[in-house]
Amino acid sequence: MDLDLRKLRYFVAVADKLHFGRAADELHIAQPVLSRQIRALEKDLGTPLLTRDSHGVSLTDAGRQLLTDAGPLLASAHAARRRVTAAARGSRRLMVGFRAGVAVAPAVQLFAARHPDVPVDVRRIEWDDQAPMLLDGRIDVGYVRMPIDETGLRVAPLYAEPRVAVLPTGHRLAGKEEATEADLAGEPLVWHADTSTQPTRHPHPDAGYPARGVDETLEHVAAGRGISFLARSATVFYSHPDVTYVPVPDLAPDQVCLAVAASRNSPVVDDFFTAAQAAAGITAECGNYEMWQRGGEAAAKHG
Known part of the structure; x- marks a missing residue:
């Protein structure tokens, strides 16, 4: 049995809305047509996906699994x-996504030496669009920061980066050479996702201001709404007059990885993967953290 992608899209719309009428409006189809398509999908799979009763629509266990997949x-x-x-257009380009503080230039330079005919475009990505942009093809390769949902992806570690605490300039620890996790325990946290993903072993209450990117993080911290943690590269790429950075040596490091859709089979993508790993290896070999901050001088020298 082949899974009908159109029926699958219809199912996802209903599962997201838990309402046939609203899902039909979103899909621009009649509600009876949508109901028939969902029943046909359930028949194809041999199991109910949705429960319909006077209380509304809910997912069965099978429906929840299908929504995940x-x-x-x-x-x-x-x-x-x-x-x-x-x-079909004859275009042969590579789109590389990257998170804040990750320099792509070293890998691009190494890749260009082997593929001078393949232009490389770069695009900034945030924590919540890392996996979606890889899976739907908006980017071919991504420099991602963990955690990330690895479902449907091939992920390879590149390097670990120390973290720093992001503090308002009036904070009691501002200006210190370093701090410990314990020093900051209990402080409200401005974080980009569920606070369960925070890199510290000590509890931090949610400040209630989720930040999508570094710029938003700095603004919230500057306003005194909480503290945050960023990779050390933020101290080079980002500054704010009302924010200071303090190293936290015992904080779990930030892991930078390279990711590509598992279904993507391309020699060009594989070659960029190799170039990125080589560039990261040069950084480690040189022992020079500033190499990739400066945009790839050492990579060019080694290339």
Whole structure:
């Protein structure tokens, strides 16, 4: 049995809304048509996916599992369409996504030596669009920061980066050479996701101001709404007159990885993967953290 992607998209819309009428409006189809398609999908799979009663619509266990699996499947199909369209136009470009504080230039320079005919575009990504942009083909390769949902991805570690505490300039620890996790325990935390993903072993209450990127983080901290933790590269790439950085040596390091969709089979993508790993290896070999901050001088020298 082949899974019908159109029916799968219809199911995801209903599962997200838990309402057939609203899902039908979003899909621009009639509600009876949507209901028939969902029943046909349930027949194809041989199991109920949704429970419909006077209280509304809810997912069965099978429905919850299908919703989990549907995202990567639909994103992979969308990415395939993007690649086919690009191939039909004769374009041969590589789109590389990167998180704040990650310098892509060293790998781009090494890659260009082997593929001078393949332009490399770069695009800034945030924590919440790392996996989606890889899965749906908006980026071919991504420099990501953990944690990330690795479902449908191939992820390889590149390097670990020490973290610093981000503090308002009036903070009691501002100006210190370093601090410990215990020094900061209990402080409200401005964080980019669920606070369970915070890199410290000591508890921090949620400050209630989720920050999507570094700029938002700095603004919230500067306003005195809480503290935060960032990779050490933030001290080079980002500054704010009302924010100071203090190293926290015993804080869990930030892990930078390279990621690509597991369904993506491309020699060009594989070659960029190799170049990125080589560039990261040069950084470690030179023992020079500032190498990748400066944009790849050492990589060019070693290339």
